[in-house]
Amino acid sequence: MNKTELVESVSDSSHLSKKDVQAVLDGFLATIGDSLKKGEKVALVGFGTFETVKKEARTGRNPRTGEALEIPARTVPKFSAGKSLREAIDLAVGSGES
Incomplete structure (x- = not known):
């Protein structure tokens, strides 16, 4: 499963728009990346x-x-x-x- 397929799957199961799911996923990944950069x-x-x-x-x-x-x-x-x-x-x- 790639990122596009993940967004579509979460959108289908959560009844949120693909645009909203994409924004949440991007924020989630950025937050994890930022935390790891800080050594957290x-x-x-x-x-x-x-x-x-x-x-x-x-x-x-x-x-x-x-x-x-x-x-x-x-x-x-x-x-x-x-x-x-x-x-x-x-x-x-x-x-x-x-």
Whole structure:
């Protein structure tokens, strides 16, 4: 499912206009992004937690040439699914639902 399909699905299930759902979704994503940029954790109980993780600098290899190269340290976003989401997916996938 892409963003357009998500907006359409939420619009259908909530009886809100696609324009309103799009505005809420854009605001939701911007707020999460802004919080992560500040180093804050965003926890949605039952769904999951968005946070940032620091990756240390390391030496890697160019897969084409095999040449060693330095990969700089960086901060990356991470999502950890909550218990309710994990259980719901496990039940759906385990029972053969799609």
